[in-house]
Amino acid sequence: MARARFLAIVFLVGVSAAASAQEFDIFDRSDFLDPRLRGVALVPDPRGIMFRDESPFLLSRLSFGRVSDYYWRTAPTGADVTVAHVATSYYRGRHQFSLKLTHFSTNSGSDADVALIPRNRVTLQWAAYHARPDPSPPKDSDEAPVILTRYVFSASVEDPQNSDNSSVTQRNYELGGEMDVRVPGINVIGTLSYAHRHAANGTTQRFAFVYRTGQSDFRRLKIDTSIGYVAQKGDHWQWGNVRPAIHFRIPLDRASTAIHIAYAPTISVIGGVRVRHEIAAFLDRSLIAHVFKRQTSDSRPES
């Protein structure tokens, strides 16, 4: 049963043929927005749980900061970078459409390190939220609980640091997808992602799994922790890295801004245990946050 479920997951991810943006970009914060928060009603239906939209929402956020020993795709680069990242998402019903623009400028690192990192990246994403009844609801629950997950499909285009803008052939492309999956047997929901990358130096694939282990507060300080694993296939599959991360955030809600400090060591075990340290400090600010409408009459459910 577990094997069948695992194969089903792999199949679903495979056919999604999409690539997330960088799963481990330390400055790219989660843009998951529970549709119920926007007033989207989850309506039980013989075909599953339907979504009724109420308040479409547009959110644009700017992140700007510095990353030391920047982790790019599957490994630390050794380079320090300054990052400007604008993520704009439109949420409607069960759908989310995102456009992410990222600019990197390298501050230090060898030529080989710097060459790994793109100069600019554009990512387009489409995400769909999915709800289903919780098969093992808490005993004290007085209503039918649901499990809400999200599928993300994305496409990215990158300009390498050394590229000439007129040379389109030097651009790198990624397609991929990610989905929230429940680990069979335990109540753990993590994000499994797959990416297919086409670059000047060849084609690669990678799988990653990120499990958000928790969120806690200490006065105004918010602390998120996660642990991730990534493996890559170039000519052949390579064992990847384990990457725990701790993310500190001080929200300045009145200014729609947050200060972020993050630390993510990368632990490699092949050829002896080695640890690399990625540290990031950046500001995150909402540029646009707009709720479009508040419908009062019932709208037709989206299938």
Place this chain on the structure above:
Amino acid sequence: MKTQLAVIVAVALFAPVLGAQSVCSKDHRPDRIRVRFIGECGNPRDLQELRVGGDSRFVLLAAIKKDEGYWEGRGFPSMIKSVQLCSNVCGVASSCVSGKATPDRDKNGSKICVAEYEFRCDEPAWTLNVSSTPLVTLSYTRRRPEAESVEQRGELKAAPGRLCDLASDETVSLKPQVKPYSFRDIVVSKASLVMKRNTWTLGASELLRYVELPGGRRPQGASDAESAFVQQDLKELKLTIEPAVR
């Protein structure tokens, strides 16, 4: 003979009590209320408006100061079920009390039932200041740990507002009235505010923890996008403890 004598004595002894019970029976609403303020209550106004019952839907009763040192007003309207009376005087800790029905006579010598209430100002009280950005309505529920205490409910329309007569052990549960989602109780007590240096500021990120969604929250923590969405309705809720106003 002895038995007859015992009956006569018993009747003679209990007759006033039985009479009083008929005047102040369960079916008979008190004809008057008498209110005393015990302790350092400052100088309560000669005309007091007292709330009947602890619910948000209440009736006001007027009571006028008498030379005898108490405030007197007409009895409860017949449609009122509650016998709880709540003071509007700040400084009376947890101001709803139960009355004690006592038989008495009016000026004409007719038997009447008087409900007597005592509001005590000798218990320390504190004030909760509630403000929000933007202004929203908050419903509140006040509770004391004692089983016989009255639970009071009400609304603070478009905070800032204040609850000024809280007992030391009293807790206040606040619920911002925001659509389309709802909040679960944000519980605050004097002890919890003192721990936070008298002020508890809840930003959108923290308020998000109190959001209730149909079907329960997802197991993952709140995201920055969710925090940004909640900010559209409520950026901040500020709860501040003040010294009691007498």
